[in-house]
Amino acid sequence: MTTRADDGHRRLVPRWRYSGRTILGREHEGDPKAKRRSAPVASNITALHQEWQRAHDSQSARELVLAAVVEERADLAREAAEQILANPRETAREVIGAARFVLGDRAMSQPHAAANIKTSFEQPFKQARRVIALGRQGLRAYPRNVPRRLDVARAYAVLGQNDAAWREMRIALALAPDHRVVLRLAVRLLVHLDRREEAHALIVRHPRTSVDPWLMATEIALATIIEETPHSIRAGRLVVAESGLPSGHLTELASSLGSVDSGSGDHKRARKLHGLSLQDPNDNVLAQAEWLAQRDYALRKRLTDARIELPGSMEAQCHRAVSESRWIDALGHAYEWHHDEPFSSRPTTAASFIAASILQEYTEAIAIAKAGLRGDPDDALLLNNLIFALARAGRAPEAARHLERFATLRRSRVNEFVYVATRGLVAFETGNPAAGRLDYMEAVRLAQDRANRLQVLASWGETELHHQTALADELYRRVITAREGVTDPAALAVADAFARTYSLVRSARALGHAPDGLSTTARLPISAAEET
Amino acid sequence: MDPFDTFFVGRTLNERWEVTARRHVIHEAPSACRTYDASGPDNEVVIVKVLVPELGASLEEQRRQIDEFLYEIAIVDRCGERNLRRVLRALDAGRLAIPGTVPITVHYLVLEWADRDLRSFQAASDEEHLAASLRFLHEMATALHELHFSRIVHQNLAPTNVLCRPDGRTKLGGFSHARSLDQPRPYGDVPLDQTRAPPEILYGGTVNSFEDRCAVDMYHLGCLGCYLLTNAGTTVQLERRLPHLFHWTIWRGSFADVLPYLRVAHETLVRELEPAAHAMVRVELVRGLAQLTDPDPARRGHPRNLAGNGPRFGFERYISLFIRLARQVEFHLLKRVS
Numbered sequence: 124m125t126t127r128a129d130d131g132h133r134r135l136v137p138r139w140r141y142s143g144r145t146i147l148g149r150e151h152e153g154d155p156k157a158k159r160r161s162a163p164v165a166s167n168i169t170a171l172h173q174e175w176q177r178a179h180d181s182q183s184a185r186e187l188v189l190a191a192v193v194e195e196r197a198d199l200a201r202e203a204a205e206q207i208l209a210n211p212r213e214t215a216r217e218v219i220g221a222a223r224f225v226l227g228d229r230a231m232s233q234p235h236a237a238a239n240i241k242t243s244f245e246q247p248f249k250q251a252r253r254v255i256a257l258g259r260q261g262l263r264a265y266p267r268n269v270p271r272r273l274d275v276a277r278a279y280a281v282l283g284q285n286d287a288a289w290r291e292m293r294i295a296l297a298l299a300p301d302h303r304v305v306l307r308l309a310v311r312l313l314v315h316l317d318r319r320e321e322a323h324a325l326i327v328r329h330p331r332t333s334v335d336p337w338l339m340a341t342e343i344a345l346a347t348i349i350e351e352t353p354h355s356i357r358a359g360r361l362v363v364a365e366s367g368l369p370s371g372h373l374t375e376l377a378s379s380l381g382s383v384d385s386g387s388g389d390h391k392r393a394r395k396l397h398g399l400s401l402q403d404p405n406d407n408v409l410a411q412a413e414w415l416a417q418r419d420y421a422l423r424k425r426l427t428d429a430r431i432e433l434p435g436s437m438e439a440q441c442h443r444a445v446s447e448s449r450w451i452d453a454l455g456h457a458y459e460w461h462h463d464e465p466f467s468s469r470p471t472t473a474a475s476f477i478a479a480s481i482l483q484e485y486t487e488a489i490a491i492a493k494a495g496l497r498g499d500p501d502d503a504l505l506l507n508n509l510i511f512a513l514a515r516a517g518r519a520p521e522a523a524r525h526l527e528r529f530a531t532l533r534r535s536r537v538n539e540f541v542y543v544a545t546r547g548l549v550a551f552e553t554g555n556p557a558a559g560r561l562d563y564m565e566a567v568r569l570a571q572d573r574a575n576r577l578q579v580l581a582s583w584g585e586t587e588l589h590h591q592t593a594l595a596d597e598l599y600r601r602v603i604t605a606r607e608g609v610t611d612p613a614a615l616a617v618a619d620a621f622a623r624t625y626s627l628v629r630s631a632r633a634l635g636h637a638p639d640g641l642s643t644t645a646r647l648p649i650s651a652a653e654e655t
Numbered sequence: 656m657d658p659f660d661t662f663f664v665g666r667t668l669n670e671r672w673e674v675t676a677r678r679h680v681i682h683e684a685p686s687a688c689r690t691y692d693a694s695g696p697d698n699e700v701v702i703v704k705v706l707v708p709e710l711g712a713s714l715e716e717q718r719r720q721i722d723e724f725l726y727e728i729a730i731v732d733r734c735g736e737r738n739l740r741r742v743l744r745a746l747d748a749g750r751l752a753i754p755g756t757v758p759i760t761v762h763y764l765v766l767e768w769a770d771r772d773l774r775s776f777q778a779a780s781d782e783e784h785l786a787a788s789l790r791f792l793h794e795m796a797t798a799l800h801e802l803h804f805s806r807i808v809h810q811n812l813a814p815t816n817v818l819c820r821p822d823g824r825t826k827l828g829g830f831s832h833a834r835s836l837d838q839p840r841p842y843g844d845v846p847l848d849q850t851r852a853p854p855e856i857l858y859g860g861t862v863n864s865f866e867d868r869c870a871v872d873m874y875h876l877g878c879l880g881c882y883l884l885t886n887a888g889t890t891v892q893l894e895r896r897l898p899h900l901f902h903w904t905i906w907r908g909s910f911a912d913v914l915p916y917l918r919v920a921h922e923t924l925v926r927e928l929e930p931a932a933h934a935m936v937r938v939e940l941v942r943g944l945a946q947l948t949d950p951d952p953a954r955r956g957h958p959r960n961l962a963g964n965g966p967r968f969g970f971e972r973y974i975s976l977f978i979r980l981a982r983q984v985e986f987h988l989l990k991r992v993s
Binding site: 142147151152153154155157158160161162163164165166167182185189190192193194195214215216217218220221224261264265267268269270271298299301302303305 | 774775844845846847848849850852856857858859862885886887888890891892894895898900901902903904905906907908909911912913914915916918919922927931951954
């Protein structure tokens, strides 16, 4: 069986995009507590405006427009800008650019324009190769360009060249050792490289962490990943309660603290914190809230009422679609999420789960799982989903090969019942139904809660149905029974997918299109009582 | 003409300089100065810069203006004493009493004549413009080098202060922001014009040492180079290429936090500067200007000077670079004519 869209955890690890697509928000603002320092500079714009009104010549218009760009006084220079643009041939290109800028045409593209993605899975890798080629060329001329170095590091991470990614990140860290964004991205990369303790040590010992709400949020998230007590909990609560910072600066911190409180069962405080985090959230906080809302009814209601739409919130949209059982939409958003964060295995895990277990689009599931494995070939969740999809697609030998490797990997992120069920499926498909059934029975036994057990039963039923064995009917009945009381939309969708296939096969058999291999008298080797 | 102009035009200052007309000059804020044309005993034309007391200003403010003006006169005098050839020379200075119910004293500074400033410079062709621009840069780099050697920083190198003399020479004027290491300004630094201020100042950094001020002069020289190539200074181009979030008027963080974004804007600026420079000198000129306008004052200047070979903010390498490039272009022009 495939594993869920996640491994049961989601932490607020910072989002990492190429600099051209970064959503500039509060995180990129400087120190939220600092007052704007007045620069020891003087303004001549009034004199220049008077001069332009007096002379109305091109020189005075140019000087006024250039001053307006620096002083952000477009209001005084609009007419002068129009005068310049009326005679563009007589004006230098840069001055024309400044005039357009004054009239509202910003020279740079809006970085938060989310890409409309429905292209091949190869596209992020092609893009990464291009970023590396251009980035290295640019860095030869301008080696101190930190955003470009971060882009190159990210591109290396996308291609799975982890050492090169970390090398670039280390240089970026050396160039801007106290920069909030660089620190958070360094931590993000270390988490991706599975060097979580190192990531936590980096953030916890940095002096800025004790005063910066964004770094505190990251520290808390990392501490929960490595299952340590966060250092910033106390300071973080003080900042949230007393700092008086705008909610946009507190969003991640409040969300991190709320997630900790949710985990420790303090739901009342968690709800307050999540409420604060959603006042001015970023896409990462929104995704966290949508993810939590899959399990928290109150939060789901709050999100449904608020209907927050943010640029770049593909992950949040994916979680929302999962909550609302809109599986085709969820798959589409998962693809967009993958294009947004191609180095991360989470979107590809989600997409392969939805494609394989719910939509039964095995070819797509194989493609997306393979795309995810390029960034991290040893990702156990993805490998499991790939094996499942391969086995279902009739590529059993390939599935068996991957299973052999899977057996040797550290599978801490994959629940044992998932692994055992997948092993059972591969055993079935490689011609050993007895071993397969034993594995499935073991998986049913290992599955701790009702939702998981429902998924195992549905997966087993699907396998039996595929092999036209007598147990399919009994498993169908068991799935119908086990369905009651389960609220998890993904588990229900898996059960529904099996039920749908079962009905189709039944109908086909009734019409005489399928061999009659199913017997209603067949009995499961284990009873419902034994399952529990 | 206002009453002061009516009074002043036609006067003879110090029995030598006859004021002939008011000259229209936009003085940078904060300034209470006016400029007049005058003629000397040998009929030579001169410029007279006059500090006109602001009647509405407080006594303290008037005192400050007078002290600042006297400081400027002292600096220009010192440049003359040290025979700095590329600095506009002071010919005379003094004061004039205006009788009335409340007698007023105005201070003036007589400077040698300059036809025009750099803004009105025009060349017949692009190559001639380039040759002249390189000459301007060379002259100004030399002027700043001479000033720094005399322990004076200019702090206000701008196209308006690059003055073209009738004999074809270019000189540096506008010493209202200048500062001598030997004699601090009586009221601290004069604020720089925003449109030319280097990023470290715009983003709330402090300029404390002589070296910091040399870095500002260096940035201004690069800014002038950008202006000559594109008609717009570096600060304007940097701010135009920054996302709005990082514009200095709204930025709240430290200079170090904004520096990576300034670097990206600077790199874009330099790349877009390249097509504006003639292919003959493109690589070296643009590289030089990029070094001069580096947004990080700690990295500004020639890499060899940064590495410890020569004074930290030395202009010698740029003086050599600009004159070499200028001669290269001039030779090319001559060859074409011949």
